[in-house]
Structures are given as structure tokens and as C-alpha cells.
Amino acid sequence: MAKIFRYDDVPVLETTSGKLKGYFYDGAYIFKGVPYAYADRFQMPSEIRWEGVKDASSYGFVCPLMNQDVPSAELLVPHRYWPQDEHCQNLNIWTNTLDEKVRNPVVVWLHGGGYFAGSSIEQEAYDGFHMCMQGNVVVVSVNHRLNILGYLDLSPYGEKYRNSGNAGHADIVAALKWIHENIMLFGGDPDNVTIFGQSGGGMKVADLMQIADADGLFHKGFIMSGVGSASLQPVCTGDGREITASLLKELELREDEVEKLETVPYAELVRAYKKVSPAVAAKGGYIGGAPLVNDYYKGSPLDFGLREHAHDIPVMIGSVFGEFSFAPTAYNKKELTSAAMEKIIMEVYGDRTQEMMRTFAEAYPDKNPVDILNIDRAMRQPSKQFAKLHAQKGNAGTYLYEFTLEFPFMHDKIAWHCSDIPFFFHNTDRVEICGIPGVSDELEEQIFGAFMAFVKGGRPEHDKLPAWPSVTPDEEPTMIFDRKCEVRMNFDDSLYTLIDSILPPFNLMEIMANQDIQH
Numbered sequence: 001m002a003k004i005f006r007y008d009d010v011p012v013l014e015t016t017s018g019k020l021k022g023y024f025y026d027g028a029y030i031f032k033g034v035p036y037a038y039a040d041r042f043q044m045p046s047e048i049r050w051e052g053v054k055d056a057s058s059y060g061f062v063c064p065l066m067n068q069d070v071p072s073a074e075l076l077v078p079h080r081y082w083p084q085d086e087h088c089q090n091l092n093i094w095t096n097t098l099d100e101k102v103r104n105p106v107v108v109w110l111h112g113g114g115y116f117a118g119s120s121i122e123q124e125a126y127d128g129f130h131m132c133m134q135g136n137v138v139v140v141s142v143n144h145r146l147n148i149l150g151y152l153d154l155s156p157y158g159e160k161y162r163n164s165g166n167a168g169h170a171d172i173v174a175a176l177k178w179i180h181e182n183i184m185l186f187g188g189d190p191d192n193v194t195i196f197g198q199s200g201g202g203m204k205v206a207d208l209m210q211i212a213d214a215d216g217l218f219h220k221g222f223i224m225s226g227v228g229s230a231s232l233q234p235v236c237t238g239d240g241r242e243i244t245a246s247l248l249k250e251l252e253l254r255e256d257e258v259e260k261l262e263t264v265p266y267a268e269l270v271r272a273y274k275k276v277s278p279a280v281a282a283k284g285g286y287i288g289g290a291p292l293v294n295d296y297y298k299g300s301p302l303d304f305g306l307r308e309h310a311h312d313i314p315v316m317i318g319s320v321f322g323e324f325s326f327a328p329t330a331y332n333k334k335e336l337t338s339a340a341m342e343k344i345i346m347e348v349y350g351d352r353t354q355e356m357m358r359t360f361a362e363a364y365p366d367k368n369p370v371d372i373l374n375i376d377r378a379m380r381q382p383s384k385q386f387a388k389l390h391a392q393k394g395n396a397g398t399y400l401y402e403f404t405l406e407f408p409f410m411h412d413k414i415a416w417h418c419s420d421i422p423f424f425f426h427n428t429d430r431v432e433i434c435g436i437p438g439v440s441d442e443l444e445e446q447i448f449g450a451f452m453a454f455v456k457g458g459r460p461e462h463d464k465l466p467a468w469p470s471v472t473p474d475e476e477p478t479m480i481f482d483r484k485c486e487v488r489m490n491f492d493d494s495l496y497t498l499i500d501s502i503l504p505p506f507n508l509m510e511i512m513a514n515q516d517i518q519h
Helices: 129-135 164-186 200-208 241-250 255-262 266-282 308-312 338-363 369-374 380-391 440-457 493-502 508-514
Strands: 019-021 023-025 028-035 053-055 090-095 104-110 138-142 188-198 220-224 315-320 398-403 477-481 486-489
Touching: 028 129, 090 129, 090 164, 104 164, 104 200, 104 440, 129 138, 129 440, 138 164, 164 188, 164 200, 188 200, 188 440, 200 220, 220 440, 241 255, 241 266, 315 380, 315 440, 338 369, 338 493, 380 398, 398 440, 440 477
Parallel strands: 019 053, 104 138, 104 188, 188 220, 220 315, 315 398, 398 477
Antiparallel strands: 023 028, 028 090, 090 138, 477 486
């Protein structure tokens, strides 16, 4: 049966910014590339107004990137590449009704890519249609400024650049304000907004809990593989005087010509930044590239503690088993003998191999022993730490998960960074590698159902999953999402204690430098 498309009879909506026209397709009203703010380079976003009727049938520009996208690992993380422009403050909306009286829950997606890359539509799995239709929610995805456009502090050079080190986050707050003021037009409830994001998007969720200007604009947070801390990337403190002075010198500009940085072609600005920033960073100086800790942004919760208000926000948080294990293995783990497994593990763990294998088997009895070589050290531990911190006051629920599914690729590849996204979006049919007969459909319903239950009621429990209790200061229940979903209690504490006693401290930047990944 042909799916229904309509445009002419879709009503024009009168938003606070102007008139807006989207389209209807297969049960959903879709609005793409909706401007929510305007900002000149390095300056705070301001309200936007347009004349006439804005056509919202095309995705908007995404933020310019400092590095050329290179298509790779598309089976693992299928991508979409899109035109770039600095005026990228736009969002996309999927809704199944335009009735203002309906008040469906609202979910707002913050994309991954750290603070330097990515976009609201970058991954195929980000499409909001199925989540909207299957979950009966309004889905919004947001583009905002990134990298030096969103996170370079020029405030020492004038009031017009106040808080430029957090311009990217200020964009997101502006988007949330626009959503708060207009989402009823799209059948959404401004008093039931959940923000969620993965990787850098997860860090943005936690960051927004630390920004008072965002209070009341969202009510629940979901952090996927994205808890920021000093162990993952340097904390941005200080100010941008030195890096800005270095930029000006490289571009042969005087310090009283700082405003010319607003019009230097982006590619030239990036070239100069890449040339001068390593020397500043080597001395421990501020170089931007992440939100700046100041009166506006109170800093990463693991490094600076949670604001009082953050304890009142229900949180879902989790990670995947392999995270940054994108690289292929040189063996078929399903064909290895016990002796061969032990030899491979010994290359990393030496004379602690037997102890390591025993402890791993206790934590993950259903996994192959060599999977210990791919276990995540980037996100699981910080996620557990964040959950414990958030649960200290017990004001709102804290729900912890781990996604441990193996995929039919390279001999049962363990879950990697981003591999859980299609399940939470109800988009496994858009990601080929998720095609696991007898597994994907059921697991998708379990995972998606948990997320929708959380969005609607603040708890992820539903009838297709076992009981899922909240984290407490003393207990750390984790929902394991796999072929069999189960809750396990404090099951990997001893494993991580052992790993950390053997291996050097985890360094994500080093791993990313050695692997062909962007997320």
C-alpha cells in the first residue's frame, strides 16, 4: 500500500518566530530546518524572526567541521553528510498531531561527535519518524555551533564576546526555550520534555543540568555513553586571552583588530587554530573546544559536583560493552581453543591472565574470554560514578544500563560506540547490521519501551522487562540489554578494580588518535 504524502492542506503554524509550513508523511507531520535563533560568530544567540511563510521541508545547514568527514565503518555507524554553514541554529520536528490540546511528551535529541563534530541528522539512526509514531511522542533534534565556533573564549577582548566559550551550549538553551514556547503547536507538552544524547550528546545532557538558564526547560535526562570528566578530556578553565593572541599573530592581525576574527574565512581560522593551539595546550593553557567553566556553566558533575537542581531530574544513563573497540580482530573468537584464548589474553595481561579470566567470567559468564580485551574503560566507570553521585540525595530516580549485544559481523563483534542508538530510536530497520533474526525485533521493543516509559513517567520499567530499580548510594542495579535482559547488582566492580590495577590509566584521546573514528 502506498504511503500518504500531503503538503498543500497541512496548516501553516504561527510560531513566536514567524509562520511555518511542514508536510505530512505516513502519519507524521515533519518540520525540517526550523530556525530557533540567530548568532554572529563568537556571540550569544538571539531571537529570530522571519517574514512570510518559512518552508520547513528541507534539513538546515549543519555546523562547519574542522576536519573533512571521511566515509568509513559505514556498516557499524551509517552516516549522512550534509551542507555546512555557521548559521546552523535549526531544529527538526516529528509529531503525529498538530492539536494543541493533545500535549504529548517531548524528546529532544542532542547529537554526538564530542563538542567538535556531528550534526542532528548525521547518523541514519537519528531519524525521528519511528520514535514519534511508535512512542506517541514529539521528537526534536537540534543543530548548534561546535568546535571553535561554539567553544572559543574571546571574552577578554570585549563584552560582545561574553560567554563565547559556551556559545554552543547557549545555542542549545535557546533551542530549548524555542521548544518551550512553541511545542504546543506541534501537539507537545512543554512541561514534559526529556533531553537525551549519546557520546558528546550525552555530555551535553549532563552539562545542561549544570546550567541554570536551562532550568525548567527540560524535566528528564538520558545520557548514553557520554559522561565527561577530566580523565576523558581536559577541563576548560581560565580564559582565551593567550590562544586568541596567538591566533591574531598567526593571522597577522593586531590585538585591537580582534573583530576581524569574525570575518576570517572559517577554513583559514581553522588552519591558524590548528597551528597555534598545540603550543598553548602544551603549557597547560586554555584552547577551547569544550564548554568553559564559569558562572554560566558549573562544570562537569564528576569534576565539580552536581548543582542542587540536578538531583531533582530523573536520569537514565548507560554505556555499551565495547565502546571504542572499532578495530577488527585478527582472529575468529568462536574457533579459538582455550589455549589460544589464554595466549591472546596473556599478550595484554601477562602473568595476571588466569586471575583476569576468572574475574571476567564471574562478571560476564556468557561472554567469550577474549572479549575482555575489548571491554570499555571509557564510559562504564564514569557512568556508574555519575549514577552514584546523582542518587546520593534520592530526589529522583537514577536508572543504569549496559548494552552488551553481539552482532553478526567479524565473528560476533561485541557492541561498539553508537551500536545501541538504533534500538533506542526504534530504527533497527534503518541500520543493516542490526538485522539479527529472532533477536533485534524483541530487543528493540524492550529497549525502546524502557525509554518511552521513562519519557512518560520518569521510570523505565515496563511489562517486557524485569523489574528495574533505581540506583541508590549503596546499590548499583544495572539493566543488561542483550539476548536476555536482566538486572545485575554491582557485578563488575571487582573486574574494573583488577583491570585498573594492571593496565595504565585510560586515555581516550590516545585511543581516538590511533583509530579511524569520529565519535
